[in-house]
Amino acid sequence: MSDNTKDGRNAPAPGDLSKQHEVPEGWDRRAFLMRTALATSVAALTGNPIPAGAQTPPAAPAGKPNGTKLSPDLALNKTSKGPVLTVVDEMYKVGPGPSSSHTIGPMRITYDFYQRCTKLPAAQLDQATALKVHLFGSLSATGKGHGTERAALAGIVGKEPATVDPAFLDELAAKPDQVFPVKLGKGFNVSLKDIIYDAPKGDFPHPNTMTCALMAGDKTLLEQEYYSVGGGFIEWKGYTPPKKGTPKYPYATMKEFVDHANKNKLTFAQVAMANEVSVSGKSEADINAFLDKIALAMTNIVKSGLAAPTITLPGPIKLKTKAGEVLKRASDDPGEAQRAIGKVSAYALAGSEENARGRLVVTAPTGGSAGVIPAVLYSLSEGGKKLSQQKIRDGLLSAAVVGYLGKHNATLAGAEGGCQAEIGIASGMGAAFIASAMDAPPQVVANAAESSIEHHLGMTCDPVAGFVQVPCIERCAFGAVKSWIGYEIASNEVPFNRRVDFDTTISALALTAKEMNSKYKETSEGGLAVSVVLC
DSSP states (O other): OOHHHHHTTTSOOTTOGGGTTOOOTTSOHHHHHHHHHHHHHHHHHHSOOOOGGGGSOOOOOTTOOOOOOOOTTSHHHHGGGSOOOOOHHHHSOEEESSOIIIIIHHHHHHHHHHHHHHTSOHHHHTTOOEEEEEEOTHHHHHHHHHTHHHHHHHHHTTOOTTTOOHHHHHHHHHOTTOOEEEOSTTOEEEOGGGEEEOOSSSOOSSSSEEEEEEEETTEEEEEEEEEEEETTEEEETTOOOOOOOOOSSOOSSHHHHHHHHHHTTOOHHHHHHHHHHHHHOOOHHHHHHHHHHHHHHHHHHHHHHHHSOOOBOSSTTOOBOOHHHHHHHHHTOSOHHHHHHHHHHHHHHHHHHHHHHTOEEEOSSOSTTTTHHHHHHHHHTTTTTOOOHHHHHHHHHHHHHHHHHHHHHSOOOHHHHOHIIIIIHHHHHHHHHHHHHTTOOHHHHHHHHHHHHHTTTTOOBOOGGGOSOTTHHHHHHHHHHHHHHHHHHHHHSOGGGOSSOHHHHHHHHHHHHHHSOGGGBSSSOSTHHHHSOOO
């Protein structure tokens, strides 16, 4: 880093909007945007510009560790410096609960490694005697409560998240001593003993780090380091993102996105669709067909959760499910507002309880928040307003944009940013879904999402006993209700009177994530995870 960068002389002046998103070398982009926004606001209020060097983020107080520092080599960091290129079939992924980063991600990782192994020369494969997986960081700290070892083993034996039968994972939990043949070389067996919970603390490239190794006795034939970076997205050491098309309306911020919509007289969803087509290379018909499948999956998840009998969820918490009972009581409530809130809550509980059972869910954006968007969708479709299929597609597209920007400029992973990253982004996605489906102007869609995310800032990820149950299940209900609140406020205010914009809130989320103590990031070392006593 040069001396000019260190003292701030290369950083843009607080009020220089033309250079607002040009981040000097050596600066953290997310923290820099937040500091620039803060400096701009102070300068406007006082009339005294703040030297850019004064924006340098302070060091964390002694004794307040920020947790694992993300490696600058992760594509997750590098891609945040260009336009958003994520598409809907990456955001909405079907897979088993209870966690996209601890279940879907590890299964995708071990399935990927198995495929790599099959490409080795026959002479090498014939030497293979074992396949070992090591889990580190948050995967090690809370993986047992998430069933990470079962998901990882499923990938080794050739099962993919979207098509795995959840009964297979349940059977592994009931009979953990099962062995399975692996058809590599002369063949060998694998079991849960080959999935090792390694160091929960250390200097890892990402909080969710794992390694896979194909062994010949004590000799390593092939080894790869992987990262489950949130929302079911995965990377590995040396990862290069796949090449994609150029977006028709390039954006890296919500302001840029809304400006495209207003300039071209397009709806929020129309801008999103144009970019989906140009980035993915698929037709509108193909994208709509995918959205319809996701909508059907979410609908079925809610219905299944509502119809399921009351049970005690697996694990030491002994938590009973309640979605069906909440719906029944809400439906009988004489108060209109109470009925509406109760029903949305029941729909979200249904989706989240399906996730806790380990059933198939849709990441939106993660498994832990998988009850929010299905609840919003169901309340706008057959469970409530009965909007058209096209309005539901518009909602899913608009929600995805909020998820993209959360991933691009902050994080979706509880292990990186706490629950504000999961439920907060999901709630913002839900608000954008509602606003877009209800034909709100682009600025209202953005404001609704901002409001919902803003009121989740600072939320920790503190799963009791490492299970995605307490407080996770009810948080989905609160997130879904806040989606509606965000929409109602945004649609009834003067849009340009809003004093906090979406991009500032996302920057605040990123900064909060960076400064949050690691014990509140899906490690079960703080908050409810230690204050709740299980007998």
